[in-house]
Amino acid sequence: MMDIVRSVADLRGRVAGWRRAGLRVGLVPTMGALHRGHLSLVAAAREWGADRVVASVFVNPTQFGPNEDFARYPRQEEQDAALLEGAGCALLFSPTVAAMYPDGFATTVTVSGVADGLCGTVRPGHFAGVATVVTKLLLQALPDVAVFGEKDYQQLAVIRRFVRDLDIPVAVLGAPTLREADGLAMSSRNAYMTAEQRAVAPTLQRVLQLVADGLRAGGAASVLCAQATASLLAAGFGPVDYVEIRDADTLAPVETLDRPVRILAAARLGATRLIDNIGVSPSAG
Numbered sequence: 001m002m003d004i005v006r007s008v009a010d011l012r013g014r015v016a017g018w019r020r021a022g023l024r025v026g027l028v029p030t031m032g033a034l035h036r037g038h039l040s041l042v043a044a045a046r047e048w049g050a051d052r053v054v055a056s057v058f059v060n061p062t063q064f065g066p067n068e069d070f071a072r073y074p075r076q077e078e079q080d081a082a083l084l085e086g087a088g089c090a091l092l093f094s095p096t097v098a099a100m101y102p103d104g105f106a107t108t109v110t111v112s113g114v115a116d117g118l119c120g121t122v123r124p125g126h127f128a129g130v131a132t133v134v135t136k137l138l139l140q141a142l143p144d145v146a147v148f149g150e151k152d153y154q155q156l157a158v159i160r161r162f163v164r165d166l167d168i169p170v171a172v173l174g175a176p177t178l179r180e181a182d183g184l185a186m187s188s189r190n191a192y193m194t195a196e197q198r199a200v201a202p203t204l205q206r207v208l209q210l211v212a213d214g215l216r217a218g219g220a221a222s223v224l225c226a227q228a229t230a231s232l233l234a235a236g237f238g239p240v241d242y243v244e245i246r247d248a249d250t251l252a253p254v255e256t257l258d259r260p261v262r263i264l265a266a267a268r269l270g271a272t273r274l275i276d277n278i279g280v281s282p283s284a285g
Ligand code: PAF
Pocket: 029, 030, 031, 058, 060, 063, 130, 133, 134, 152, 155
């Protein structure tokens, strides 16, 4: 049976035992409401060489804005625990808000550069909340590897940045986005959509593919992104927060396909905010 621990002391005790036995440890941080995408992160940790994988489930209040979905974010610990156990997870760390942010908590990790723009503009404070909680989780578990989905591509870039900047001794692994049969990126927030919205949602991914085709054909980023925004609005999305093409590593803006790039988009569909991204590289030769 997979155990559940709720205190940092218990988490550290378990990880220390594995370390004494010479085992390598992986961490998969999540906010729960798990789907196959999350379980693929557990598999990625195992493939990396982790002998034991710890998953954390913590709906982190500091990364939600005042008008966002913290209160209604789905919470289903029993179901999540069963899924994690089935995926080969060794331990679930599920702390309370009071354990993570006790009275007097006063520290924030802020990252500039990669955290600015894109979701950083639309969700002020979001990446500081993510960076702070992930720093805590990494220092609490002290894993050899931590795995994050490419679905949240800017988040992954932010995490890579502060892990390097703060010399946190952990390998950060990005894992590819898992998609539904119609191309929609798996997300815990997909559950918010009505049937009609769900039918429209895969348009986001199709529009990104069209931008990728346009880039490969030599199109200019600004024109392609404006067309993509118009297509999303015509399909029923709105507002469109952004459609942008960025350097795949630094997230600096790019105008043509002269290096590996990432096409990123965020748009609302009713009350649900969807994000997605795909990578494109110049063809070799
Ligand atoms: O991607 C998520 O689910 C969250 O942002 C994370 C990394 C678990 C931090 O709360």
